Amino acid sequence: MARHRDEPGWEAALAAQLASGLLPSDARFNRLFGERLVPLAALHFTPVAVAARAAAWLTAGGATSVADLGAGAGKFCLVGAAVTGADYTGLEARPGLVEVARDAARRLGLPAARFVQADVLTAPLARYDAFYVCNPFAEGEAEPDEWLDPVLPAPDKIAAATALAARLASVPAGTRVAVHCGLGAPMPDGFRLVSSEAMGRRGALLECWVRRR
Numbered sequence: 001m002a003r004h005r006d007e008p009g010w011e012a013a014l015a016a017q018l019a020s021g022l023l024p025s026d027a028r029f030n031r032l033f034g035e036r037l038v039p040l041a042a043l044h045f046t047p048v049a050v051a052a053r054a055a056a057w058l059t060a061g062g063a064t065s066v067a068d069l070g071a072g073a074g075k076f077c078l079v080g081a082a083v084t085g086a087d088y089t090g091l092e093a094r095p096g097l098v099e100v101a102r103d104a105a106r107r108l109g110l111p112a113a114r115f116v117q118a119d120v121l122t123a124p125l126a127r128y129d130a131f132y133v134c135n136p137f138a139e140g141e142a143e144p145d146e147w148l149d150p151v152l153p154a155p156d157k158i159a160a161a162t163a164l165a166a167r168l169a170s171v172p173a174g175t176r177v178a179v180h181c182g183l184g185a186p187m188p189d190g191f192r193l194v195s196s197e198a199m200g201r202r203g204a205l206l207e208c209w210v211r212r213r
């Protein structure tokens with residue numbers, strides 16, 4: 001029987017459930033991040049089913065080191081580390097969210113999910129062989145949210161998204177990039193769209209792109 005979320009060890013049960021291929025509800029998973037972040041998670045963090053699908057596709061191409069560019073509290077990386085054998089690194093500008101993500105990885109027993117405070121516009125990307133992006137610059141478009149750190153990492157969203165797209169343009173041929181809810185700018189030339197599926201909140205797309213050879 002599933003442990004109650006407040007019972008000691010419920011996080012290990014959650015990780016075991018994910019590893020067995022049974023996806024928990026987002027409401028259950030998001031409890032990991034604490035009461036304060038639950039409303040934010042419901043609006044801005046990747047749904048469990050989308051994270052599992054994206055991670056499976058990214059690693060099916062042989063990737064062993066996956067980066068989430070704008071990791072929030074780490075939901076994509078945590079799910080990915082639980083359902084695949086690859087290593088995941090979440091790059092996130094807000095130190096408070098990095099701490100929440102590290103704590104969640106520790107409680108879930110997922111050392112393959114690591115988190116780094118970094119700016120995705122300048123952080124080295126060469127060590128990763130696949131990427132996940134969930135519209136990192138979109139916050140505040142629809143609603144003012146209480147992020148752990150209220151400072152906007154990128155005041156000029158279009159310029160930031162365009163700069164991130166330009167960085168992706170230089171990844172090696174064959175690199176897989178999964179994009180959920182858009183990048184905020186067009187994907188750069190040289191990428192082929194493999195699939196596009198409506199999943200997640202309000203039918204948001206999960207797009208799977210590959211850098212052409």
Ligand SMILES: C[S@@+](CC[C@H](N)C(=O)[O-])C[C@H]1O[C@@H](n2cnc3c(N)ncnc32)[C@H](O)[C@@H]1O
Nearest residue numbers: 045046070071072075076092093119120136153
């Ligand atoms: C949509 S949320 C995170 C979703 C997350 N990928 C997930 O799987 O749940 C986007 C995140 O990007 C972060 N962000 C925005 N600009 C950034 C930048 N320049 N560098 C790093 N992180 C950034 C925000 O702080 C926010 O946490």
